[in-house]
Amino acid sequence: MIKKWYFYASLVVIITFLSLGFKPFNRETKPWFITEKTDGSEYIFPSQEEDDYPVLHKLNVPFTGKRLIGFKEAVGFKESQGKYRKVNSIGYMGKYQFGSKTLRAVGVHNEKTFLKNPALQEKAFIALLSKNKWILRREIKKYEGKIINGVEITESGILAAAHLGGAGSVKNFFRNKGNKRFRDAYGTSLRSYMKAFGGYDLSYIEADSHATIND
Numbered sequence: 001m002i003k004k005w006y007f008y009a010s011l012v013v014i015i016t017f018l019s020l021g022f023k024p025f026n027r028e029t030k031p032w033f034i035t036e037k038t039d040g041s042e043y044i045f046p047s048q049e050e051d052d053y054p055v056l057h058k059l060n061v062p063f064t065g066k067r068l069i070g071f072k073e074a075v076g077f078k079e080s081q082g083k084y085r086k087v088n089s090i091g092y093m094g095k096y097q098f099g100s101k102t103l104r105a106v107g108v109h110n111e112k113t114f115l116k117n118p119a120l121q122e123k124a125f126i127a128l129l130s131k132n133k134w135i136l137r138r139e140i141k142k143y144e145g146k147i148i149n150g151v152e153i154t155e156s157g158i159l160a161a162a163h164l165g166g167a168g169s170v171k172n173f174f175r176n177k178g179n180k181r182f183r184d185a186y187g188t189s190l191r192s193y194m195k196a197f198g199g200y201d202l203s204y205i206e207a208d209s210h211a212t213i214n215d
Contacts (some may be wrong), residue, residue, distance in 0.1 A: 071156055071200040072125060075163060079194070084118045094121045096163070102128065107212030123213040129202065130211035132162040137207050139174050149178030151195045159205075160197035161190040 073082070079097040080086040087093050093099070093115055100111065106127040108114050114121065118173045133140070136158055143153045151157070162170045173190050182190045208215070 002044060024204045025180055030173040066200050067202070068202060068204045071160075071197065072122070074197060074200075075160060076125075084121055087115070094119060094124075096125045098124060098128075106131065107214055120146075120213060127204065127211040127213050127215065128163065128207040130215075132159050132167050132207040133202075133205055134211075135167040136162060136170055139171065143174060147193060148174070151178070151191055152198060153194065153201050154198040154200075156200035156202050157194035157196075157198035159202060160193045164188060164193045165190050 055170065073125060076082045076095040080088075080095050082095055084095045086095070086097075088097060090201050092098060093103075095118070097156070098108075098114075098121075103109075103111065103114060103124065106124050108124055114124070133155075140155050140158055143158075144155055146204065158170060162185055165182045169190060178191065
């Protein structure tokens with residue numbers, strides 16, 4: 001009986017030792033990629049290191065991937081450092097710094113509610129992208145991939161520039177072959193937005209002339 005007890009006790013000790021021996025040890029690792037789902041599509045972030053992307057580094061914009069979510073976060077950070085309740089000195093509001101006229105164009109009529117509602121701000125930004133993609137569809141088709149005034153033209157660069165200065169200013173930029181320099185009230189140029197926010201995949205955005213927050 002005692003021998004059997006010793007046998008089973010020894011067996012438990014051996015199994016415990018082997019289990020601990022094969023337990024993975026902790027070590028510091030860096031993920032190869034991060035995936036996230038936010039608005040109906042999956043995004044892959046190939047790098048979290050801002051220094052890997054020198055253009056964005058110079059503009060103090062963090063890199064979060066070349067998909068829609070990366071574009072949104074980069075533009076939002078540049079506009080307001082991602083602050084949903086920010087109102088600038090000339091009245092532009094929220095994370096993406098919307099003006100009153102643009103808000104009404106995408107179906108937002110209560111500015112106080114808009115400032116307090118991050119989800120509403122995200123919907124408004126998507127609606128504006130859809131609307132501008134429709135307005136500028138010919139320019140996107142005609143100029144994407146070309147070099148104008150030292151900038152490689154991409155769909156995302158065009159839409160970022162439209163967010164800064166309006167679709168009409170972007171049309172004027174192309175009509176004047178990039179020689180007409182638009183700058184906003186703080187001196188930021190269309191050209192700088194086309195360059196900084198170029199190369200994002202915005203295929204998830206559908207061109208829609210009637211896009212609103214209710215879509």
